[in-house]
Amino acid sequence: MNLQSVKQRFGIVGNSEALNNALNTATQVASTDLTVLVSGESGVGKEIFSQVLHQLSKRKHEQSIAVNCGAIPEGTIDSELFGHEKGAFTGAHDNRKGYFEAVNGGTIFLDEISEMPLGTQARLLRVLETGEFIKVGSSKVQKTDVRVIAASNKNLLNLIDKGKFREDLYYRLNTIQIKIPSLRHRSEDIHLLFRKFCVDFSEKYNTQPIQLESEAIETLKNYNWPGNIRQLKHIAQQVSVLAKKRILDKEDMESFIPKEETNQSALVQWQGESGEGQEQISEREILYRVLFDLKKDVFDLKKVVVELSKGNLQASSDYLSNNDTSNAWSKIEESQAPQKPQIIMDNPTKDIHGQFNNDGFNEAEIIEESLSIADKEKELIIKALQKHNGRRKDAAEDLGISERTLYRKIKDYELDL
Numbered sequence: 001m002n003l004q005s006v007k008q009r010f011g012i013v014g015n016s017e018a019l020n021n022a023l024n025t026a027t028q029v030a031s032t033d034l035t036v037l038v039s040g041e042s043g044v045g046k047e048i049f050s051q052v053l054h055q056l057s058k059r060k061h062e063q064s065i066a067v068n069c070g071a072i073p074e075g076t077i078d079s080e081l082f083g084h085e086k087g088a089f090t091g092a093h094d095n096r097k098g099y100f101e102a103v104n105g106g107t108i109f110l111d112e113i114s115e116m117p118l119g120t121q122a123r124l125l126r127v128l129e130t131g132e133f134i135k136v137g138s139s140k141v142q143k144t145d146v147r148v149i150a151a152s153n154k155n156l157l158n159l160i161d162k163g164k165f166r167e168d169l170y171y172r173l174n175t176i177q178i179k180i181p182s183l184r185h186r187s188e189d190i191h192l193l194f195r196k197f198c199v200d201f202s203e204k205y206n207t208q209p210i211q212l213e214s215e216a217i218e219t220l221k222n223y224n225w226p227g228n229i230r231q232l233k234h235i236a237q238q239v240s241v242l243a244k245k246r247i248l249d250k251e252d253m254e255s256f257i258p259k260e261e262t263n264q265s266a267l268v269q270w271q272g273e274s275g276e277g278q279e280q281i282s283e284r285e286i287l288y289r290v291l292f293d294l295k296k297d298v299f300d301l302k303k304v305v306v307e308l309s310k311g312n313l314q315a316s317s318d319y320l321s322n323n324d325t326s327n328a329w330s331k332i333e334e335s336q337a338p339q340k341p342q343i344i345m346d347n348p349t350k351d352i353h354g355q356f357n358n359d360g361f362n363e364a365e366i367i368e369e370s371l372s373i374a375d376k377e378k379e380l381i382i383k384a385l386q387k388h389n390g391r392r393k394d395a396a397e398d399l400g401i402s403e404r405t406l407y408r409k410i411k412d413y414e415l416d417l
Contacts, residue, residue, distance in 0.1 A: 014189035018181035030056035040180030043228030050109035062106035070115035088137020197236035215250035
């Protein structure tokens with residue numbers, strides 16, 4: 001089947017060289033049983049490539065299933081994938097087939113494979129190498145014949161370095177790798193995709209299709225599109241429903257495109273335009289930066305207090321005017337870090353060595369709070385859970401992490417909440 005036929009069959013729009021290379025690779029390996037790793041940023045259409053690989057394979061008449069590894073809690077993912085026996089755990093009232101048993105002979109698409117727990121990764125590796133698995137609560141070895149297609153929007157090599165992903169599993173999955181380009185690296189395809197989406201929505205909502213003037217098209221192409229094709233589709237839907245005109249100029253188009261770049265867009269620029277699905281900054285790395293800046297600001301405040309204690313009001317005033325220490329507290333509030341470190345004074349008539357000062361002021365003893373990242377992270381989690389009365393979903397949203405990540409951290413810190 002030629003490339004154009006594949007695009008028409010699966011609704012793939014675009015003519016960029018990077019996209020064509022990815023499709024060529026997919027069509028060449030589809031007829032084999034090789035394990036494939038599909039990499040690319042969120043929203044580029046990785047699941048469509050899994051459909052191409054399945055529908056063009058000899059397994060096309062068998063079942064295919066897509067599993068989002070990041071959406072399944074760590075405690076139940078083994079049961080979901082491999083099944084369980086009755087009574088294996090609380091709530092296991094019946095025997096249950098897992099996906100690898102139910103889809104025997106077909107294809108499993110494991111999306112967000114980077115979110116899979118390490119224990120489950122070991123079991124998956126055994127399935128890939130021997131075709132064998134054991135249900136939760138059972139001792140019987142079962143066989144399955146399933147083709148695995150995995151996808152990740154994170155750099156798995158970076159996760160291997162951090163001990164969060166198995167190196168042997170990576171190389172077993174990475175028999176063939178298909179890299180899907182981000183939308184900002186397919187600028188020639190942006191207008192084609194937008195026009196296609198607008199036509200689809202005009203049919204759905206029974207309206208005239210949206211058309212763009214040349215400057216409006218350039219506005220589309222110049223935007224960074226951090227959400228890739230998914231974001232472009234949402235913009236096309238908004239325009240189709242809300243636009244008062246059917247032919248839009250530059251100003252009309254700009255009114256629908258976000259004025260401020262999202263965190264993800266800023267992240268892409270910070271990482272560089274590699275287009276290879278760089279790993280996003282973790283909440284721990286963000287906390288490192290905040291605490292580093294905070295420590296510097298606390299050090300500055302120490303100098304000010306010491307000068308004040310010596311009665312050198314002019315020097316401390318000059319120091320404050322030349323050093324902005326106020327933003328330390330705003331950084332704490334923005335990151336939901338613990339409260340300001342307290343400055344505790346000794347006896348007002350003695351210095352820290354128990355001696356009187358000539359000025360009548362005492363030297364200040366600064367007692368710093370711990371700057372351990374683990375302690376701060378643990379404290380933030382406790383505060384968030386207390387704030388939301390133990391509702392972990394709300395606490396996870398407040399902390400800016402996934403609910404599954406929160407469950408794991410509660411387990412790691414052995415929090416009894």
